[in-house]
Ligand SMILES: Nc1ncnc2c1ncn2[C@@H]1O[C@H](COP(=O)(O)OP(=O)(O)OP(=O)(O)O)[C@@H](O)[C@H]1O
């Protein structure tokens with residue numbers, strides 16, 4: 001085991017007969033910004049969920065700060081999860097709460113901040129994602145892209161050390177998407193947040209990544225810098241980043 | 253081709269798994285209770301929503317339950333030649349120890365239990381429960397505990413309402429349809445009323461409430477597969493709670509009401 005912040009060691013995951021992950025290895029160092037790419041359905045969201053133990057691997061293990069997270073229980077599991085912020089692909093907003101309550105829930109439940117402080121943090125985060133005017137609406141009244149951004153505000157509300165973004169810019173117009181990219185880059189540069197983002201948007205990937213990882217066929221097919229991936233001669237990688245229907249990747 | 257035995261075996265395994273899961277949910281609920289103080293706000297919120305949701309229906313049903321109990325008792329009395337002054341006693345006993353607790357619980361299962369499952373089920377399939385967990389919030393404490401407690405307290409409270417209203421319904425039928433005076437009916441009820449019966453009725457009601465809450469949450473938590481899955485879980489929740497209520501009711505009869 002290395003001294004990486006997050007260590008994914010040979011994890012495999014099956015759903016009934018469907019083998020999604022088949023021995024994925026990946027180390028993420030503190031302060032790194034990683035982008036995970038791969039075909040739709042290849043297991044990117046499943047991989048992210050393993051990091052906070054929403055799913056448990058059939059084989060292999062996930063380490064956080066040197067500790068096998070499958071050994072954590074009770075308070076220690078909660079503490080581990082609070083060091084993460086996660087944006088779900090579907091945003092997964094709580095539809096019984098308002099936008100502001102969604103963003104503030106983690107802080108409210110943590111009970112370390114006063115109500116006024118939480119209000120201030122919520123407003124600040126909503127402003128960062130460009131949504132100050134919807135704070136008292138219900139999630140059901142928002143557009144898909146707006147929900148995504150509320151999810152993003154919620155993920156960053158607790159000032160986590162690690163951010164997991166599942167497709168942060170899908171469903172956004174190019175201008176808003178760029179604003180979100182800037183925000184992700186900012187969080188990473190200024191606050192030294194470690195981040196793992198899943199995206200299909202190669203513009204976004206090149207903008208925010210120090211390192212790009214490609215999942216293919218349940219394994220890590222490529223792991224390298226944005227420059228390395230641009231110049232890669234790997235057929236699978238080339239096909240993916242140029243977005244071509246012809247090549248070794250079959251659309252299932 | 254599968255043999256009938258294989259299918260039966262698989263059904264059996266499923267049944268045992270489910271029962272185990274329900275017990276596990278009960279255990280997790282009990283563990284979460286130690287964090288009750290910080291979740292009191294959530295509990296009161298649920299008490300209000302779940303109670304208000306079912307009160308009107310309980311009232312309507314109780315009127316007719318009391319009415320039919322009085323009518324059918326009178327019909328039987330006539331058949332065996334028993335004096336009608338005992339009508340109040342017969343109706344009172346039946347309502348306090350059986351009709352009010354069981355029927356209120358079944359109504360509550362159909363309305364509130366189903367609602368809890370649908371709500372938690374849709375939270376499950378839209379990843380809201382995952383989101384809670386990822387934020388370090390224990391969904392058992394945040395979602396399950398308040399709902400189960402609300403069911404546990406609300407069913408007995410509704411049963412008290414149901415008893416009053418059903419007796420009223422029985423009284424009206426006795427006076428108008430059977431020609432028993434209201435004094436005779438109420439005297440009969442008063443004479444037969446025993447605090448012990450009432451307490452036993454309340455204990456039953458609380459256990460039924462617990463069953464509805466735990467089964468409702470269990471089914472919600474284990475929902476999979478979109479809107480269709482939510483519908484299926486909701487049906488299961490009502491069926492399982494109703495069956496368990498009737499089974500436990502019989503067990504209670506054997507334990508609490510010894511012949
Ligand atoms: N809870 C689950 N139960 C059963 N199968 C699942 C579950 N979660 C994911 N899968 C399956 O695992 C595979 C990978 O899913 P995943 O959501 O990780 O894909 P993805 O790479 O994120 O795709 P996309 O880019 O479309 O979001 C899919 O085939 C999916 O059907």
Ligand SMILES: [Mg+2]
Nearest residue numbers: 044045089166
């Ligand atoms: Mg995905």
